[in-house]
Amino acid sequence: MRLRTHLVRMRDKDVWRCAREEIPEHRAVLVELDADGESGWGEASAFMTAVYNSETDTVVKRLNELDLEGLDPRQPEQTWYRLAHQLDDCPFALAALDVAAHDLAARLAGVPLFEHLGLPVPEGLPSSYSIGLDTVDVMVDKLNRTPGWGLYKVKLAKADDLHVLRALREHTDAPFWVDGNACWQPEALFEVLDELPGLGVIALEQPFAVTEIEGQLAARDRSPVPIFADESVTTPEQVRPAAGRFDGINVKVLKAGGLTPALAMLRECRELGVASMLGCLPESSAGASAAAHIAWLADHVDLDTVALLDIDTGTGARLDDTGRIRLAGGAGTGFVPDWTSPAHEGSGA
Template identity: 65%
Template sequence: MRLRLHLARTVDHDVWRSAREAIPEHRAVVVEVRARGESGWGEAPEFMTSVYSSRLATLIERLRGVESILYSCDPERPELTWARLAPLLTDCPFALGALDVACHDLAARLAGVPLYERLGCPDPTGRRSAYSIGLDEPEAMVAKLPESSDWHMYKVKLGKAGDLDVLRLLRKRTDAPFWLDGNAGWARQDLEAVLGELPSLGVAAIEQPFPVGDRQAQLRAREVSPVPIFADESVTNREEFERHAGDFDGVNVKILKAGGITPSLEILRACRERGVSTMLGCLPESSIGASAAAHLSGMVDHVDVDTIALLATDTGTGIRLDGSGRIGLPDLPGTGFVPDAASEAWVVDPESVVGPVGAGLLGGVTG
């Protein structure tokens, strides 16, 4: 296999905000692996850089560092490729994850089948994604509710107990359940003060209310919470699953945080064996990452791959979401992603984003 790297920069219709940060644009290294005239695609976004070693320059350096290994890897055996790369990229999971996604995509394209079929996963067609509403002023958050209001669940970013007023305003516009996402920004006393109100507001679950290290707060909240509590940042890989999955009612699995499709499937299967509920989530990704994630959505209880519905610019086309969040797959092998060379998302000048990075880095889509 041969490796090509590209840079992409996408933007949402609105600045994306959570309790942790505000993101005006999404920058990513796009991974393309090629063999036998086919390409597989993955992407590694610059997101929570201090936690995931995901600065663009770092991602490029680490990806180039393992490039020579790909030459001798079998494009039809992505799981074996992951096993060779994982020890070298354990501390850089987005680079590992982007490579693994690209290799799985390539293998499915070479086999001429959709990715879900090659993975042995159920057909995800028709599964419904949640729709995410980023943190903002209450009126602005209500305005972000899609005009159709037909999505079956809304994932609402809230930073503190006082933000519950947002749910009350949203409840006037929709009967759909809410998924409350705290992004590790809540204090224990604040959450406990409002737990009793959550069922009447139609809250289906709470995701990662506390910082990763505050295990005692999490255990106490789970004892008294009337709704399930899901892990996000606390359980990102198989090792963390073994240590902490029992602290939560469910886990939001994100492919890049886990280090790829290969370990994500391991976590999802372990969850099923232990009766742990699951959500499949996404990071600030384009149709590259969302399309890959969608192919795993038949494995989970809840789906959150709405990132493409939030984008004003995209890297290309792949899965589709209708007005109620139902997943539709293109009639193509692999993830179904097709790059759009004319899109503004492809960065023309790499140095304007990361500075000098050496020869071989591509700034756009090439043949």
Template identity: 35%
Template structure:
């Protein structure tokens, strides 16, 4: 085995439009991209440091830099799981190690990981938080039949009604990002079915979701901010119907695979989600989504410019990544 070389790069990518959720808006995707080179093979991994979890670009870079000796000395994925905690830094490293193994062995990641052979996949396409009129207008120009609406305010039901009126053909995921009031959920849940809503995501703040033990209505409730690793899921299964598995939270594809398996064992539905980032970040999630009930992997669509050989999207579908991109 040749010497392994680590490179770390902070990347700031302008967005096509402001991306707004209940906690605020942003106009750039701030990510950390790493490469691991061994001989002629190079593996890449990208992550999104997320302020909601106390992460910063500088902190993630420092965490990866701190394990440079181990990484360049041949650290494997199993050892990585104990060396770094779940989160963005471990995600970038874990995904780079998967990609590097694929390049060194000539076997694609989906085979190495025991995933289904990739095929075109439906993805939710996100409508950013705005006024009901603006969200309805955005929905009219958004392709695909599965739309994810960002909520977070007193006009939330009006937002859903406006989008459904504009796109009665679409199935809707409503995502409150912890911003829905306890008094709002019953009305949202009871109206959901007639408004085309198939999933309500993280209505209440993590740790304040005991009220979901008696959740109203027929529409499934999905955990996002409440769920980070496989260790969380048995407890969450008492309050939620499904879980949003994100590689950045889990700490990479390795733990995300474990989360999907544990979710199934707990009787939970599975959605594979993403942060706003480019195709290097999204590619492992697209492969993992072959095991899921739904996918929300539209991150690159928000970027003004993606990487070379990026994922291809068409009419709400995403094509599998090719080896030139990842895996």
């Protein structure tokens, strides 16, 4: 196998905001693995770089240091297990490599990725749509631009910002999934917990910082809606301990370190009776298309990054007007890079 890297820059239709940060532009590394005339594609987003060691120059350097000699392009799991320890401090690089390896293996076999993984077709499964943090009027406008979706994921800066939910509720009957991005205070949430079901909230995601274990336990004991982990659970070994603190886990391929560990996490959630969401980071079609192929294993899906993008790196899986997955077709993930896209302007290989 031969590895190439391509630097890319994407932009959303609206500036991506949550309680933690604002990102006007998304930078990433596209990873290309080729063998026997086929290429597989993965993506490493430069997201929360201080936490995940995911700066693009770091990702490129670490990937280029790898020795791929002797690796079988038809055995992606073996590639992951051989190289994972070399990238354990750089999970997004490992994830991009693993996704590219799975994509390549499926393309060499001439089948879609879900089939290569032995999974049912995810075509038609529904995704949520994220309403990023902004003024109330802008958040209402975002919802009204995407009518008919079955679930809206709402970013709130504070737990008691229920006026935002009330304003959105005037425009939809769909349920809300509320995301605190690890920035809320327990006392503020406790004051409004009982009001959430009446506003159509069906889940809370990562309300508190990872270190706020006592507050999380108290919230789970008192909450009338399930609480899902995001930042608190990123790798397979964290799933079982988290089952005592959370009702569900948002599994993200990049944070997990690839499809190989993400699949293990989703399967363990089922085994433990813990609910799961398959989520995404700010990614292009390269990353989202791979995640879409494993969506059948999750109880909830949040792969709306492709619906939020204004500039993409290529074509792949899409969400229709009601948020349902539409695969690109063909072998592997179906992702095809578009070298004429502005995302590739000034990129290096």
